[in-house]
Amino acid sequence: xxxxxxxxxxxxxxxxxxxxxxxxxxxxxxxxxxxxxxxxxxxxxxxxxxxxxxxxxxxxxxxxxxxxxxxxxxxxxxxxxxxxxxxxxxxxxxxxxxxxxxxxxxxxxxxxxxxxxxxxxxxxxxxxxxxxxxxxxxxxxxxxxxxxxxxxxxxxxxxxxxxxxxxxxxxxxxxxxxxxxxxxxxxxxxxxxxxxxxxxxxxxxxxxxxxxxxxxxxxxxxxxxxx
Amino acid sequence: xxxxxxxxxxxxxxxxxxxxxxxxxxxxxxxxxxxxxxxxxxxxxxxxxxxxxxxxxxxxxxxxxxxxxxxxxxxxxxxxxxxxxxxxxxxxxxxxxxxxxxxxxxxxxxxxxxxxxxxxxxxxxxxxxxx
Numbered sequence: 001x002x003x004x005x006x007x008x009x010x011x012x013x014x015x016x017x018x019x020x021x022x023x024x025x026x027x028x029x030x031x032x033x034x035x036x037x038x039x040x041x042x043x044x045x046x047x048x049x050x051x052x053x054x055x056x057x058x059x060x061x062x063x064x065x066x067x068x069x070x071x072x073x074x075x076x077x078x079x080x081x082x083x084x085x086x087x088x089x090x091x092x093x094x095x096x097x098x099x100x101x102x103x104x105x106x107x108x109x110x111x112x113x114x115x116x117x118x119x120x121x122x123x124x125x126x127x128x129x130x131x132x133x134x135x136x137x138x139x140x141x142x143x144x145x146x147x148x149x150x151x152x153x154x155x156x157x158x159x160x161x162x163x164x165x166x167x168x169x170x171x172x173x174x175x176x177x178x179x180x181x182x183x184x185x186x187x188x189x190x191x192x193x194x195x196x197x198x199x200x201x202x203x204x205x206x207x208x209x210x211x212x213x214x215x216x217x218x219x220x221x222x223x224x225x226x227x
Numbered sequence: 228x229x230x231x232x233x234x235x236x237x238x239x240x241x242x243x244x245x246x247x248x249x250x251x252x253x254x255x256x257x258x259x260x261x262x263x264x265x266x267x268x269x270x271x272x273x274x275x276x277x278x279x280x281x282x283x284x285x286x287x288x289x290x291x292x293x294x295x296x297x298x299x300x301x302x303x304x305x306x307x308x309x310x311x312x313x314x315x316x317x318x319x320x321x322x323x324x325x326x327x328x329x330x331x332x333x334x335x336x337x338x339x340x341x342x343x344x345x346x347x348x349x350x351x352x353x354x355x356x357x358x
Contacts, residue, residue, distance in 0.1 A: 193253075
């Protein structure tokens with residue numbers, strides 16, 4: 001909640017606003033990801049999270065577009081009160097990225113615009129789940145997601161077939177060297193313990209992400225641009 | 228939550244001593260463990276339960292920690308047995324589910340022991356484990 005004093009400060013110059021806003025940084029298990037906490041709520045709906053890996057998919061979030069324009073930023077993930085930024089590769093220096101990320105986040109919060117434009121959001125489909133799927137979703141929601149979000153990531157349910165639960169990992173979990181271990185030994189252990197019908201848990205890669213990346217590569221090649 | 232210094236417990240891989248019930252509890256305590264926890268909690272004025280956490284520590288990856296706790300955190304799993312409460316941290320739940328907690332006394336030592344079917348290995352003294 002922004003106090004009136006904070007609002008007064010925000011109306012001053014950008015530099016002062018940036019200084020008065022304290023953005024905390026936390027490391028995540030993924031060495032390519034950092035978690036930024038501006039100290040206030042970013043998303044109106046605490047149960048939703050957003051993961052953007054390219055400007056094409058980030059149209060509903062002006063802040064994500066700005067962050068993805070920073071050289072070296074590969075992925076942006078929004079939780080209720082945090083932003084997880086993933087850099088392109090090991091060679092990118094966090095020392096150079098951090099100030100740009102700080103100023104981008106502070107600048108956007110200063111404008112007062114929402115992080116996510118809800119009008120562009122596709123409404124969730126309401127399906128009739130059977131009892132087993134409901135149990136799986138409840139365990140994910142109440143036990144697994146809060147712990148994963150603490151590390152700057154998220155896990156979403158994709159499907160359940162023949163004893164195999166399919167999950168998609170987002171934020172700092174994408175590309176994290178620990179995520180395979182966490183998924184197989186931790187989450188699979190928890191789900192198989194509480195839901196006997198679950199035999200295995202596998203990670204699902206995002207097909208649309210791959211598609212977008214392929215199209216971008218084709219476009220860049222046709223324009224003669226090389227990474 | 229009040230912390231009066233942490234303690235660690237031994238971890239071994241193995242089958243449970245207590246017979247498996249139809250309802251699967253997150254953690255099973257033996258009678259010896261219940262008695263020992265009751266004695267320990269009786270000595271503390273403002274502790275309501277024993278809290279189990281997990282830390283990146285030791286020579287084989289992870290280590291369980293034991294602490295006295297007054298308040299139950301939002302996502303802690305509560306196990307109550309014979310009037311004794313044990314609270315398990317969310318991250319510890321990932322590897323601890325289905326384990327048995329015992330208290331073993333012999334001539335050399337007396338300590339809490341977790342019989343954990345989920346772990347892959349432990350170090351020599353059993354303080355740390357890997358999953």
